[in-house]
Amino acid sequence: xxxxxxxxxxxxxxxxxxxxxxxxxxxxxxxxxxxxxxxxxxxxxxxxxxxxxxxxxxxxxxxxxxxxxxxxxxxxxxxxxxxxxxxxxxxxxxxxxxxxxxxxxxxxxxxxxxxxxxxxxxxxxxxxxxxxxxxxxxxxxxxxxxxxxxxxxxxxxxxxxxxxxxxxxxxxxxxxxxxxxxxxxxxxxxxxxxxxxxxxxxxxxxxxxxxxxxxxxxxxxxxxxxxxxxxxxxxxxxxxxxxxxxxxxxxxxxxxxxxxxxxxxxxxxxxxxxxx
Numbered sequence: 241x242x243x244x245x246x247x248x249x250x251x252x253x254x255x256x257x258x259x260x261x262x263x264x265x266x267x268x269x270x271x272x273x274x275x276x277x278x279x280x281x282x283x284x285x286x287x288x289x290x291x292x293x294x295x296x297x298x299x300x301x302x303x304x305x306x307x308x309x310x311x312x313x314x315x316x317x318x319x320x321x322x323x324x325x326x327x328x329x330x331x332x333x334x335x336x337x338x339x340x341x342x343x344x345x346x347x348x349x350x351x352x353x354x355x356x357x358x359x360x361x362x363x364x365x366x367x368x369x370x371x372x373x374x375x376x377x378x379x380x381x382x383x384x385x386x387x388x389x390x391x392x393x394x395x396x397x398x399x400x401x402x403x404x405x406x407x408x409x410x411x412x413x414x415x416x417x418x419x420x421x422x423x424x425x426x427x428x429x430x431x432x433x434x435x436x437x438x439x440x441x442x443x444x445x446x447x448x449x450x451x452x453x454x455x456x457x458x459x460x461x462x463x464x465x466x467x468x469x470x471x472x473x474x475x476x477x478x479x480x481x482x483x484x485x486x487x488x489x490x491x492x493x494x495x496x497x498x499x500x501x502x503x504x505x506x507x508x509x510x511x512x513x514x515x516x
Contacts (some may be wrong), residue, residue, distance in 0.1 A: 266456035275311025280319035286341035297352035308359035317366020346400035349374035353464030370399030385423040460515035
């Protein structure tokens with residue numbers, strides 16, 4: 241996904257940054273920017289990505305987040321060159337990076353109080369796929385594929401894929417995709433429910449922009465509350481789920497956006513939401 245001249249970067253050095261952040265009209269576009277490495281995730285990317293996601297999560301002016309990659313890949317997961325170097329040194333970077341980095345990335349993507357779109361512009365594998373699954377929507381460019389590559393290098397899964405993938409495709413299919421990794425083509429990704437939609441390459445950016453604009457113009461607090469309720473209540477009994485829904489309904493019922501929606505309904509007009 242390319243940037244356009246009317247977008248503004250919050251970082252004057254974004255062109256050299258491993259993770260770019262651009263904000264335009266309430267939409268924050270977070271771009272993994274290691275195209276020569278197929279956006280493989282090294283320590284610098286992980287630390288910068290955490291900082292950027294924390295920033296957009298806390299920014300009230302950001303009402304929708306788009307996560308994408310530059311070049312022909314969305315993200316192929318952990319940078320194996322860095323990983324091999326850590327193995328040679330005999331350090332414990334693999335264990336610590338899951339807790340220190342990947343877990344934090346998954347939580348930020350899955351729980352920030354605003355919708356998140358994964359714009360899968362190309363190859364998506366390993367932790368890259370897991371990051372995409374943590375988002376609310378996944379738009380995949382036609383011809384690209386998704387690979388849960390962990391077992392192929394004798395590793396378990398991370399970045400929340402053992403939690404998110406069964407919720408997308410069911411437990412049996414999730415284990416199949418994780419235990420027997422392969423590149424799932426775009427049409428099958430759509431049929432399985434791994435992605436929300438598949439877009440032809442010449443319509444990809446337009447499709448992402450249209451969805452992001454719809455979400456950014458919507459009731460942000462309500463969106464955030466819905467995604468939090470769905471995530472939290474997946475592991476709770478009915479009574480606990482109902483109690484949490486009631487709590488969030490009270491919160492959103494007191495919002496300015498809800499009042500605007502009611503007033504617009506009574507006036508037979510389309511509501512204009514401000515995200516609060």
